[in-house]
Amino acid sequence: MTLTNLIAANRFGLGARPDELASIGTDPRGWLAAQIQGTRSHPDAIRSLPTSAQVFAAYTQGQEAKRDLRKESGKQAERVQKLIANIRQKVVPIYLDQVAARYRIAATTTEPFRERLVHFWSNHFAVSADKAAVIGLAGTLENEAIRPNLQARFIDLLYAVESHPAMILYLDNQASIGPDSKLATRAARRLQSSGRKVGINENLAREILELHTLGVGSGYSQTDVSAFAEALTGWSVGGGGRGMLAEGEPGKYVFRENFHQPGAKTILGKRYGADGPGQARAVLRDVASHPATATHIATKLVRHFIADDPPSAAVEHVAKVFRDSDGNLPAVHAALIDLPQVATQPPPKFKTPHEFVISALRMLDFVPDKPQQVLAPFQLLGQRPWSPGSPAGWPDTADQWDGPDALLRRIEWATQVADRIGSKSRPLQVGMQSLGTALTQRTSTAISRAESGAQGLTLLLVSPEFQRR
Amino acid sequence: MIDRRTFVSGAALGAATAFMPRCLFARTDSDARFVLVILRGALDGLAAVPAYGDGYYAGKRGELAITAPQYKLDGLFALNPALEHLHERYRAQELIVFHAVASPYRERSHFDGQDWLENGMTNATVHDGWLNRALPTMPATRARSTEQVALALAQNVPLVLRGAARVNSWAPSTLPQADTDTLQRIADLYADDQYFASRLQAALAADEVAGADMQDGMQNAQKGVRDPLRALGAVTSAAGKFLAAADGPRIAVIEANGWDTHANQGAENGQLANRLRGLDQGLDDLRTSLGASWRDTAVLVVTEFGRTVAVNGTRGTDHGTATTAFLVGGAVAGGRVIADWPGLATGALYQGRDLRPTLDLRAICKGILGSHLGVAQSALEEKVFPESRSVQMVDGLIRSA
Numbered sequence A: 001m002t003l004t005n006l007i008a009a010n011r012f013g014l015g016a017r018p019d020e021l022a023s024i025g026t027d028p029r030g031w032l033a034a035q036i037q038g039t040r041s042h043p044d045a046i047r048s049l050p051t052s053a054q055v056f057a058a059y060t061q062g063q064e065a066k067r068d069l070r071k072e073s074g075k076q077a078e079r080v081q082k083l084i085a086n087i088r089q090k091v092v093p094i095y096l097d098q099v100a101a102r103y104r105i106a107a108t109t110t111e112p113f114r115e116r117l118v119h120f121w122s123n124h125f126a127v128s129a130d131k132a133a134v135i136g137l138a139g140t141l142e143n144e145a146i147r148p149n150l151q152a153r154f155i156d157l158l159y160a161v162e163s164h165p166a167m168i169l170y171l172d173n174q175a176s177i178g179p180d181s182k183l184a185t186r187a188a189r190r191l192q193s194s195g196r197k198v199g200i201n202e203n204l205a206r207e208i209l210e211l212h213t214l215g216v217g218s219g220y221s222q223t224d225v226s227a228f229a230e231a232l233t234g235w236s237v238g239g240g241g242r243g244m245l246a247e248g249e250p251g252k253y254v255f256r257e258n259f260h261q262p263g264a265k266t267i268l269g270k271r272y273g274a275d276g277p278g279q280a281r282a283v284l285r286d287v288a289s290h291p292a293t294a295t296h297i298a299t300k301l302v303r304h305f306i307a308d309d310p311p312s313a314a315v316e317h318v319a320k321v322f323r324d325s326d327g328n329l330p331a332v333h334a335a336l337i338d339l340p341q342v343a344t345q346p347p348p349k350f351k352t353p354h355e356f357v358i359s360a361l362r363m364l365d366f367v368p369d370k371p372q373q374v375l376a377p378f379q380l381l382g383q384r385p386w387s388p389g390s391p392a393g394w395p396d397t398a399d400q401w402d403g404p405d406a407l408l409r410r411i412e413w414a415t416q417v418a419d420r421i422g423s424k425s426r427p428l429q430v431g432m433q434s435l436g437t438a439l440t441q442r443t444s445t446a447i448s449r450a451e452s453g454a455q456g457l458t459l460l461l462v463s464p465e466f467q468r469r
Numbered sequence B: 001m002i003d004r005r006t007f008v009s010g011a012a013l014g015a016a017t018a019f020m021p022r023c024l025f026a027r028t029d030s031d032a033r034f035v036l037v038i039l040r041g042a043l044d045g046l047a048a049v050p051a052y053g054d055g056y057y058a059g060k061r062g063e064l065a066i067t068a069p070q071y072k073l074d075g076l077f078a079l080n081p082a083l084e085h086l087h088e089r090y091r092a093q094e095l096i097v098f099h100a101v102a103s104p105y106r107e108r109s110h111f112d113g114q115d116w117l118e119n120g121m122t123n124a125t126v127h128d129g130w131l132n133r134a135l136p137t138m139p140a141t142r143a144r145s146t147e148q149v150a151l152a153l154a155q156n157v158p159l160v161l162r163g164a165a166r167v168n169s170w171a172p173s174t175l176p177q178a179d180t181d182t183l184q185r186i187a188d189l190y191a192d193d194q195y196f197a198s199r200l201q202a203a204l205a206a207d208e209v210a211g212a213d214m215q216d217g218m219q220n221a222q223k224g225v226r227d228p229l230r231a232l233g234a235v236t237s238a239a240g241k242f243l244a245a246a247d248g249p250r251i252a253v254i255e256a257n258g259w260d261t262h263a264n265q266g267a268e269n270g271q272l273a274n275r276l277r278g279l280d281q282g283l284d285d286l287r288t289s290l291g292a293s294w295r296d297t298a299v300l301v302v303t304e305f306g307r308t309v310a311v312n313g314t315r316g317t318d319h320g321t322a323t324t325a326f327l328v329g330g331a332v333a334g335g336r337v338i339a340d341w342p343g344l345a346t347g348a349l350y351q352g353r354d355l356r357p358t359l360d361l362r363a364i365c366k367g368i369l370g371s372h373l374g375v376a377q378s379a380l381e382e383k384v385f386p387e388s389r390s391v392q393m394v395d396g397l398i399r400s401a
Helices: A005-012 A020-024 A028-036 A052-071 A077-108 A112-124 A138-149 A154-162 A165-170 A182-194 A203-212 A222-232 A277-288 A291-305 A312-324 A329-337 A353-364 A371-380 A404-424 A427-438 A441-448 A453-462 B004-009 B014-019 B057-064 B084-091 B110-119 B130-137 B180-189 B194-222 B228-244 B271-296 B361-371 B377-384
Strands: A235-237 A253-255 A265-267 A270-272 B033-039 B095-102 B150-152 B251-256 B297-303 B323-328 B336-338
Touching: A005 A020, A005 A028, A005 A112, A005 A329, A005 A427, A020 A427, A028 A112, A028 A329, A052 A077, A052 A138, A052 A165, A077 A112, A077 A138, A077 A353, A077 A371, A112 A138, A112 A291, A138 A154, A138 A165, A154 A165, A154 A203, A154 A277, A154 A329, A165 A235, A203 A222, A203 A277, A222 A265, A222 A277, A270 A277, A291 A312, A291 A329, A312 A329, A353 A371, A353 A404, A353 A427, A353 A453, A371 A404, A404 A453, A404 B180, A404 B194, A427 A441, A427 A453, A441 A453, A441 B180, A453 B180, B033 B110, B033 B228, B033 B271, B084 B095, B084 B271, B084 B323, B095 B361, B130 B150, B130 B251, B130 B377, B180 B194, B228 B251, B228 B271, B251 B271, B271 B297, B297 B361, B323 B361, B361 B377
Parallel strands: B033 B251, B033 B297, B095 B336, B150 B251
Antiparallel strands: A235 A253, A265 A270, B095 B323, B297 B323
């Protein structure tokens, strides 16, 4: 079996738009391959969005005001609440604009494979907007660290992500302080009297090893996590407070020497000499080229593109390309479209809500005007953008998404969206343009017998073939 | 307009008679109800149940210590001041507090930890859950299908309930419902596709039990409420209503996120106390909505692992090992703490940093499945927790009826 236009558009892309199957022409592999090479300028939709530094400024202004208020005495609780609401008012619209931009791009792009990879990596390096500091930053991680590095090597992507303010703040590294750092030593007496203590927060170190690179159970120990956390102390975000914390360009990565645990560290059996921010960078370089990382990344990619239960031969092939190319991402991505399993039938992947909604918008050539309306279906179907609730990101297997109630919600959303645009559409034609020969006789018949265009579209959207890729 | 309720119970359904959601008024062998609440993110057991009487507690916990607790359970343990209703249950002898418990998992990954907790095995590669494997062995599933008996209060089914036995799921919706005619046509469209047909059938059956009034109530509860804690109360109330129905489910699973308190955890007040207050209220909402069925109910509250004994550099705690669990309900022989307390001296800690586990969570689960839900010992050791032969079940958790 070979790669067809249908598979290229629906399994590797984001679901065929009305003209897409025809426009792919006779070389679906070439169509996919062209999308993963080289750099791209930022899509228009995200160019007008605030940068992470601007989002950070909006957030910290609110925090500062809150702190001032808390210092004053008297009946402050109510005013603090009001301020918290104000902070949300500042960053939530930013989040909504980012969501709208993300899905406007997804619904209209002519490079849907590349865009799917953006989403894949964004979810691999997940931050979650249910943490207040991250609400407006989650989207900037995707736009500033993921998009510009798809043509690069894994280590470049890794470094961009781990030094991005969204990741540092999400996993608390800005507050992780070496116990023997200058700051800790200097502040020891004052802190002792206040009962506070300063120290390490190992969150970022653990998740880098467990989720971003080597993978769980690949042989690192608690000692490695602790030592890596020490190496990472000082990786911070500029301008986050007063005094010493005001140092650095606000909202940008900064290395705070004062926070850094001095001295050499031993991680995974290798000794890393004192080198300021270079120490953790050296660790990142080594874990990025560790064979366990190649296997971990290959497993996730093959699970995403081939099957929930990734075939080991496919994983090993992609891992080998990863190792041999030193993590060259275009080479790794190209290896996926050359796997012998690309054309497995029936389509092996059950669409996540994210994929289901994007493919519906593409098939219907429709994007709601208001950001809140763009967000709504994802929230209703249980996959609020950039809010997986944990650094592991959203799950990528059917059993996490195919509960009975989830199906009912899809039906309800399909009904709503079809009611909105259905009367003008010709559902059978829409279905054939997007699903081609995958559209079954049963579904075609059901659509052609529907009592209205809207009902026909509902049936198309909830048909088994549309919910798989 | 005809609503979904009418559609499901309507008679003239042709091919969709399979949609009839119940064996008409079949009785179960037992009225026992069981609710499993999974706290994802690793609950800090020493915050939920401070060991204020341990001589090392105040020193080790530093600014997170609760040294003068309001709700003392005995000379050693107390409940966090946020757990007001649970304290009432304790006094009513309906709450057992377990301490220094853990699943067999000894690493510190949330995700593997949750997998072990839910699949009941000692690896993360088994993709079905212990509660799912237990379902076919319960007397409650003799007269009724497993799908009628077990319900996940979520759009999707958590691992503990996934597996060969079919189960149902339900979550509140904020959308208008599809009309009867469209649902009928979708049912026909799925007739050849068992995967979709079975899910649609189950979902509609659950919706019928929930009823229109609950959907409305849930919508109101959800409006403008982004607070996950109040959302928990809405979900537990719904669970209580399901479980109280004569033909409703007997097993429910509820999840609550947000326990991963790496920073600014707080002690008597603060982030974690707020979460605990939400949990406490949610459990009490469950009790209220269960009504008279509360007396037949046992609710087990578990988490994947505990947190470090010491405070970290960001006024929080990092991933640890042993923690607490709660068993609450009218059917519970409560009013006591079950803990083989290992102590908080540095030498007593697991790897010098975590509370050392002295009780295997599977021992508690086995005790509940055995004495509350009627699962035979042989099934427990062969099917449900096949690697747990050496783990003695905890007896006497359930009041004799």
